[in-house]
Amino acid sequence: MTVRLATCEDAVYAKQITDEMESSALSRGCGISKRSPSSIIKKMKEGKAVIALTSKNEWVGFSYIEVWQNREFVSNSGLIVSPAYRKCGIAKAIKEKIFDLSRQRFPNAKVFSITTGLAVMKMNAKLGFETVTFNEITKEKKFWEGCKSCVNYQTLKSKDCKNCFCTAMLFTPENLKTGEN
Template identity: 60%
Template sequence: MENTDIIVRVATPDDKHYAKTITDEMESSAKARGTGIAKRSPEYVQLKMEEGKAVIAVTKQGEWVGFCYIEAWGHEKFVANSGLIVNPAFRGHGVAKAIKHRIFDLSREKYPDAKIFGLTTGLAVMKINSELGYEPVTYSELTDDEEFWKGCRSCVNFDILTAKDRKNCLCTGMLYDPAQKLKEAEEKAMRDRAAAANKTVNMQPQMMVAANGAMQQQKKHRLFKDNFRLFERWLRYKRYVLLKGGNNSAASHAKKKFFLFNLF
């Protein structure tokens, strides 16, 4: 973080006096972006501080800088880092990134087995998420907890979400799955051991050795963080389709087909 005068830490009950300022800025920021968020009261934010499920950024002089909190869903099988907000006077100093990293660590500490997810329209947040290991996913891979989805009712795009049977919207779903990350780490360790045991490996790069000695084809996939510009193009197109909507002409379908072919 660029500004060394800013402290990012777990919020405590002593921070409750910041709650009204935080919720006011959440609402103001959502209106400025033309999007909606689940509205939260100062009392709700204070509760998160009391529970130790929030991260706050303040200056050494005590000025509020940023905030984010944790919500658990689906019997704690899913965790969301919600309400990320930064004081406009301190934007552009890496505050959001520092808060996201700290709230992610706090989520892993409190819910080590939970999948961490989020919905966002912000490319900056998506970039930070990708650094933490999140991957873009379909909405079906997120929590089915109705209480979570009720929060979307205050969003200006809620009609799009309902029209798409809650399968798509302008937000991108992103997920960190600890079980999948553990599997990937084990597979990498297996490959590293195989390479160390045989420095003159003649295997093709896409092949790996399974635990039973059998050869397995490793699934190829695009790395999200390494193909972010491609993803930006997809988001612009997704926004165009969902906001324009209803165009079922042959020309429209041909345009979509051409775009997707060149995208992937």
């Protein structure tokens, strides 16, 4: 198994990735911000995505980052693993790689993740994320508009994007905790 930075050559996996994201959310009965293959390809081309493949180039897993509020925040998003490879440690390897990518590319940004999954919450906690309220992550409207395709969007909207069924988690770099720049 190889977990690496995704490139434009990995665009061939984009539809498979987005189909699995949607299928997985539906089978778990939870909401998800639906992504398009073109948005996944864009992340690959920008060097903002991580992909896992077998030695035979079969798609195994994926995640990407998005930058918000003039680089103040970076989100770790879209973590998905093919059902055939779940419970093998692939999600953890992808999560660590996407977190490292976030820290390398945007070392002064706060990194956040929103999820309904306990496994992701545990991985985040091991990386130093803390559970926070939605008020502590990006206020950028475009981020919250991405939630429109989620089955829980009306709940989020009724709470003025301050509360929903997802849990927000935030990693704050040490220099921001101490006030240094």
